[in-house]
Amino acid sequence: MPEANLSLYLLAGPILFAIGFYSLLVQRHVLRRIMALNVMGVGVFLLFATLAARADAATDPVPHAMVLTGIVVSVCATGLALALAHRLEAAEEDRADGGEAKR
Amino acid sequence: MSLAWIMALLLLAPLVAASLAFALPAAGRWLALATAAAVSFAVVRLAALVLDGGVQVHRVGGWAAPLGIDLRADGLAVLMLAVAAIIGGVVTLYAPAYLANSLATRGERDRFWPPFLMLWTALDALFLSADIFNLYVTLELLALAAVSLVALAGKRAALEAAMRYLFVSLSASLLYLLGVGLVYGECGTLDLSLLAVRSGPGPAMWVAAALMSGGLLAKAALFPMHFWLPPAHANAPAPVSALLSSLVVKGGFYILLRLWFEGLSGLLTPAAAQLFGVLGAAAILWGSLNALFAPRLKILVAYSTVAQLGYLFLLIPLAAGTTDGFTAWSGGLIFLAAHACAKTAMFLSAGNMLHAVGGDRIRDLDGVTHVLPLSAFTFGLSGMSLVGLPPSGGFAGKWLLLGAAIARGQWWWVATLLGGSLLAAAYVIRVLFHAFTRVAAPARSRPVPPVMEWTALALSVLAAGLGFTARGSATLLRVGAPWPSAGAGRA
Numbered sequence: 001m002p003e004a005n006l007s008l009y010l011l012a013g014p015i016l017f018a019i020g021f022y023s024l025l026v027q028r029h030v031l032r033r034i035m036a037l038n039v040m041g042v043g044v045f046l047l048f049a050t051l052a053a054r055a056d057a058a059t060d061p062v063p064h065a066m067v068l069t070g071i072v073v074s075v076c077a078t079g080l081a082l083a084l085a086h087r088l089e090a091a092e093e094d095r096a097d098g099g100e101a102k103r
Numbered sequence: 104m105s106l107a108w109i110m111a112l113l114l115l116a117p118l119v120a121a122s123l124a125f126a127l128p129a130a131g132r133w134l135a136l137a138t139a140a141a142v143s144f145a146v147v148r149l150a151a152l153v154l155d156g157g158v159q160v161h162r163v164g165g166w167a168a169p170l171g172i173d174l175r176a177d178g179l180a181v182l183m184l185a186v187a188a189i190i191g192g193v194v195t196l197y198a199p200a201y202l203a204n205s206l207a208t209r210g211e212r213d214r215f216w217p218p219f220l221m222l223w224t225a226l227d228a229l230f231l232s233a234d235i236f237n238l239y240v241t242l243e244l245l246a247l248a249a250v251s252l253v254a255l256a257g258k259r260a261a262l263e264a265a266m267r268y269l270f271v272s273l274s275a276s277l278l279y280l281l282g283v284g285l286v287y288g289e290c291g292t293l294d295l296s297l298l299a300v301r302s303g304p305g306p307a308m309w310v311a312a313a314l315m316s317g318g319l320l321a322k323a324a325l326f327p328m329h330f331w332l333p334p335a336h337a338n339a340p341a342p343v344s345a346l347l348s349s350l351v352v353k354g355g356f357y358i359l360l361r362l363w364f365e366g367l368s369g370l371l372t373p374a375a376a377q378l379f380g381v382l383g384a385a386a387i388l389w390g391s392l393n394a395l396f397a398p399r400l401k402i403l404v405a406y407s408t409v410a411q412l413g414y415l416f417l418l419i420p421l422a423a424g425t426t427d428g429f430t431a432w433s434g435g436l437i438f439l440a441a442h443a444c445a446k447t448a449m450f451l452s453a454g455n456m457l458h459a460v461g462g463d464r465i466r467d468l469d470g471v472t473h474v475l476p477l478s479a480f481t482f483g484l485s486g487m488s489l490v491g492l493p494p495s496g497g498f499a500g501k502w503l504l505l506g507a508a509i510a511r512g513q514w515w516w517v518a519t520l521l522g523g524s525l526l527a528a529a530y531v532i533r534v535l536f537h538a539f540t541r542v543a544a545p546a547r548s549r550p551v552p553p554v555m556e557w558t559a560l561a562l563s564v565l566a567a568g569l570g571f572t573a574r575g576s577a578t579l580l581r582v583g584a585p586w587p588s589a590g591a592g593r594a
Contacts, residue, residue, distance in 0.1 A: 021274065037270070080269065
């Protein structure tokens, strides 16, 4: 890959990470925050993929292995976060119903 | 039994048990008991191997790094595995009775076992990992299991605490992972011992070290990144709070030690080391003061964890940059083991007292010694280790840290250690004061199953007597310690 493209990718990863991190801090809605975490993850994976392409001779397989593992971890974490968000929403609806019944 | 079998037992016993507990919910308790037996046996065998033959390395499946996975056991790893086995075993005995009384349905109770066993798997894997990417994976496993356990109670407050914990934990892991990427880009390796040779100061490495440390400090709940800990630990069921406070936060601290004293040891400047110490001192002060004024018992114990974690970080300025950092190193780690036992006993006895009086305000505890003398005694005995009275493990750890601070002329840490002990005494005595109040009519109470009282008591006795084993622990910690000059040295 040409040198100029490579540094573009090297920059893009951390920038995506920063955008995700910023959203995680400022967004209040649970789904937006879960998406922010995913954007952060993608930023890291992009950095790893760029590092793999940077190797002089052949593509370095180690970062690829790490990205694959990272994607699996990220899917699990997102699954848990969504399940938890769902439970939380149900608990909030329960409370809202209870409040109305009392009134 | 060969090394391969021991490693397999340590990792696969809890993993297989977790999967089985998921498929056969009713068997969870028995699977956990079997795991406790298998893991304890393996830890004892591993300790013997490490004491005899030095650092042990196992290549999983015969595949060499970087694509294969190395598992490595030195004295520090064995100590942590042993602590996890003890706490895991006690929680296994305590939890069934507690869950039967606190969670409504059988199905809810059975849901405790799979994430608990998964947490155990993650801890064992974390302590045995020898490269910074595997440490990331185990850290994430640990976080997912811990979040599931916090959400177990299912109440709104617990779910909210779990959600907040999940966001902090995942973003912290990603910060760490970004650092891992930078380190790999600079050094071309993930292996901790290779990094020790290849890593050196430089802008990219500084950024990487800062990112990784930032993430790990949030995981280890060091002040000012502790904000997520009190709600998560206080809203969980008692056995879960005990696991979180004694083991899960130590995972982040363990990786910090591995990084700063092994992989990135070339980057630890005196200023950076002192900064860790200053944050630790702030944690001691802030955590203790919050514990002193906490209205609820579990919040008090959780803030006490924030404070006690601060002591661990004093290890870093006291052990860094010297040819004999071992005194502070062993002191901090013995303190860690003692805190794990004492804090588990404290959370469990707090759980007993809260269960008996049916409230969680500290003033509800008035006269609780009349109905639960054993649990009140357990709370006091574990408090003794937290304060650091001899012969407790807390005393041995603080004594070694004090000795190192005096030897190195860093007097400000002496003041911190002593001041922190006074504050700890104050908040422990505050609880005991309520517990021992004479009340005309004994507090209304529900019976507490004996197993819940005796397991907590046994653990607090262990914490209180741990000071006697300090010499043995130090011998074990010598194996593979970063200071090769004296003793067994690096293998």
